[in-house]
């Protein structure tokens with residue numbers, strides 16, 4: 001249901017932009033942070049200690065702000081839960097990998 005709500009909001013925001021009805025409500029999280037977590041979780045970002053995580057974002061993130069280690073750790077936890085939920089939904093009923101099987 002939460003995913004449906006997010007999808008619905010994205011579709012509504014798209015229509016507002018499409019028909020010139022701005023402004024749209026900004027997202028709660030920084031899109032650069034979302035992208036870095038999406039790319040980096042699974043490649044080692046999940047195992048960095050808080051200070052290392054903040055240092056990594058200070059180097060890689062284009063948002064232009066100094067990064068708060070505690071806030072990033074919380075955001076990483078939320079992203080890991082969302083990724084886990086998406087994986088569970090995708091694999092429910094044995095759907096994952098069936099498209100990869102050859103003849």
Ligand SMILES: [Zn+2]
Pocket residue numbers: 030032033057061062063064065067
């Ligand atoms: Zn940033």
